[in-house]
Amino acid sequence: MRHSGFTTLILAATVSAGAHAGSIWQALPAQPPIPADNPQTPAKIELGKTLFHDPRLSSTGTVSCASCHSVMEGGDDHRPVSIGVHGQAGGRNAPTVWNAAYHSAQFWDGRAATLEAQAVGPVTNPVEMGMADLGAAVGRLKAIPGYAPLFEKAFGVGDSITVENMGKAIAAYERTLITPNSPYDRYVRGDKRALSPQQRRGMTAFAETGCAACHAGAAFDGPTRPMGQANLMRFPAFADNPYVVRFKLDEDPGRFASTGKEEDKHMWRVPTLRNLAYTAPYFHNGAVKRLDDAVKVMAKTQLNVDLDPSTVADIVAFLDALNGEFPAQTMPRLPATPGDLVE
């Protein structure tokens, strides 16, 4: 087994401290980071929930944020790549919106520094929601009379239906999409019966194999970084193995596609490992259907480790312990479409 210096450091902390306070293991904080310029308010969260579920933010009126990020399921869409307006397929697997608020950057390549910036991106993506521009989206909202009072309640009177406020409201809603109290969280907080013996073996194997080097922190999405700075990893790091060919893991150049910088080739934001039971298929291209395969492929492509079947089963059992509680949500009431707006 080959470990980087960083991995060895993580391992040392694990072995010495186990799951006690001060260790690498952290329960999900009760609230994700809230930016100073976008405080949470009930009116803003309700508006954000409404916008998130409104298909009128797409050119055809058929695709909402929730179409590809269904909060009724795993916050994604149970398919390799998403389907947007006019039945078009996207290029990458929809990342879950659950616990996205803990990520230090958004999108698979971390190109959005905030949830606010991310939230409005898909609206104008031609294969996602397909609006001509964000002005058209704002125009659509202004033409629905029921939105004005919702924006006013959230942002005050005046010209409050703006792209900025749309992003802020959706982001505020997304900061409520957290899944606390997984068996892992209860274990870390002291309930030693919360994990089965196999899950505890898997927890140790997860650290010893080196997974925690990248999948660190409460959301298992990378070591702590300032908000706005992406936790990036090279994927695949070991490209010379059959999994890379079989699952086409190196066909997408990752962050390079958005920055054009050579050093960003095959760099990806570290995804969360929470609620994996709800987010198959896996990886940026959704090429791997099963969680046990995903564990094997990651160990081989990132750490050059061939895991034996029992270790894979233990790690999968541990990952199952990261499935949290989905809070009950009331459906939003979408304002009525006036007849004049019908196309």
Add this chain to the structure above:
Amino acid sequence: MRHSGFTTLILAATVSAGAHAGSIWQALPAQPPIPADNPQTPAKIELGKTLFHDPRLSSTGTVSCASCHSVMEGGDDHRPVSIGVHGQAGGRNAPTVWNAAYHSAQFWDGRAATLEAQAVGPVTNPVEMGMADLGAAVGRLKAIPGYAPLFEKAFGVGDSITVENMGKAIAAYERTLITPNSPYDRYVRGDKRALSPQQRRGMTAFAETGCAACHAGAAFDGPTRPMGQANLMRFPAFADNPYVVRFKLDEDPGRFASTGKEEDKHMWRVPTLRNLAYTAPYFHNGAVKRLDDAVKVMAKTQLNVDLDPSTVADIVAFLDALNGEFPAQTMPRLPATPGDLVE
């Protein structure tokens, strides 16, 4: 103004009894009819809500019942005709699912006698949800492990994931989708301040014009009939007027398309008039965008009456009084898609 004998009868009742008990005006009953072989239970309703919102009942996994019948809005999809799998357009305007439980028959042409029968229809319609057959839909549900306990809770242990139970659960959920306590309902129950003077004028004009001949009953969907028997009307009844051409009202032969019987040509089930503010555009082809136009067109095509603008405004004001209260609903939790099921 020309009235049929039936209309005159209605008028007489209206004039003599006004909005008092025993009149033609009825508040929405607290519960719609519940069939003896499908009693309401919380487990069944919850399962039905889950199925109603599950896009995996469509071939592409992108279209649920809620896609075209959004209960977060007016129970329809704010477009002339719906868009199903692969971006295909349907042939008729999506009828609202709100208060559909009061209808004596379902679909625009009344071809389904029950909500149970209607609920599974769109699943295999090639331009709606596009499943090859209902067996494939049941197979899909059986392949999602999280559905078995939900069906068992609703229907008991055993082979409970069936087409019949799928229809029963969705129908049970739809029987909770009612909008009580509209201003009209409060007025009929005795709160005389619930309607404005203009709305009361519109109420009288609605009856005197003859609208109530077809739009009778608590749901304004036709005179009381046994469940299973559709309230049918000929539409357009007076085909020789410019509206018919302009809005292509006679291009679809209505019930004839499903029965092939000559007498069913241009016969349609009477739609509800509740919550029209949320269900633009109007008519079976969604050709009319505005409610005032819809009132004018109906008066001319069905009663051969040319309404003056102030009467139209009064009737529209009355119809606005039929917008009821949408009950708060908790979002269902859709069972996870196992990776093996990903296509």
